[in-house]
Amino acid sequence: MIHHISIPANNPLHVAQVLAEVFDGKVGIFPPNPNSYIVVAGDEYGTLIEIYPADSVVVPGEGDHQAWFQQNAYPVTYSAVHAAISVPTNLEQIEHIAAREGWRVLPCSRDGLFDVIEFWVEDQLMLELLTPAITHKYLNAMHPKNLEQLMLDMTQVEARI
Incomplete structure (x- = not known):
């Protein structure tokens, strides 16, 4: 079961607000990545969507360090x-x-x-x-x-x- 996904957006806050309406959910700030938000569906599965700025990418950490965010100069x-x-x-x-x-x-x-x-x-x-x-x-x-x-x-x- 997939409990959350992350998606890119040109206007992350607006996209989060629209998706919260579709999901009958709530919007929150996603602190690990600047200008990012989460939409919490509020269902029994813990479903949520993280919305990042379109130029954000997740890159692997090195050694014992976890993944982190970086900006891509050429977003798709x-x-x-x-x-x-x-x-x-x-x-x-x-x-x-x-x-x-x-x-x-x-x-x-x-x-x-x-x-x-x-x-x-x-x-x-x-x-x-x-x-x-x-x-x-x-x-x-x-x-x-x-x-x-x-x-x-x-x-x-x-x-x-």
């Missing part, structure tokens, strides 16, 4: 990094929030296996949001009893390529 606009996250809000609320922010939002089907709502934070980072109405289909598709067949199907597709 897009990334393959994304996350599927269950939220308590519904599609209409998510669409309203995205429209207000001018961010892309798109309900999608992932090959008929499950549905997600692509929510493009600052039109640069995709979060796949799962509302209460669609979460069950995702959980069913990813249930251990179904994953073996899914992996087998994916292997068969790869073999045909």
Whole structure:
């Protein structure tokens, strides 16, 4: 289970405030990295998102020292990094929030296996949001009893390529 993730943002405080609205959560300061914030969902899993300035990167420490933050002079606009996250809000609320922010939002089907709502934070980072109405289909598709067949199907597709 993933309990927290970190994402980049051009305006970390604003992104934190918007995500807190989507998650029905709260915003806090994230002291280890200047100008960074956390959104606490307040669910039973301890779900939170850390929002860092877009030029922040996490680098490994040396020896017994833990990871630390550094600024990247050449931050990327897009990334393959994304996350599927269950939220308590519904599609209409998510669409309203995205429209207000001018961010892309798109309900999608992932090959008929499950549905997600692509929510493009600052039109640069995709979060796949799962509302209460669609979460069950995702959980069913990813249930251990179904994953073996899914992996087998994916292997068969790869073999045909």
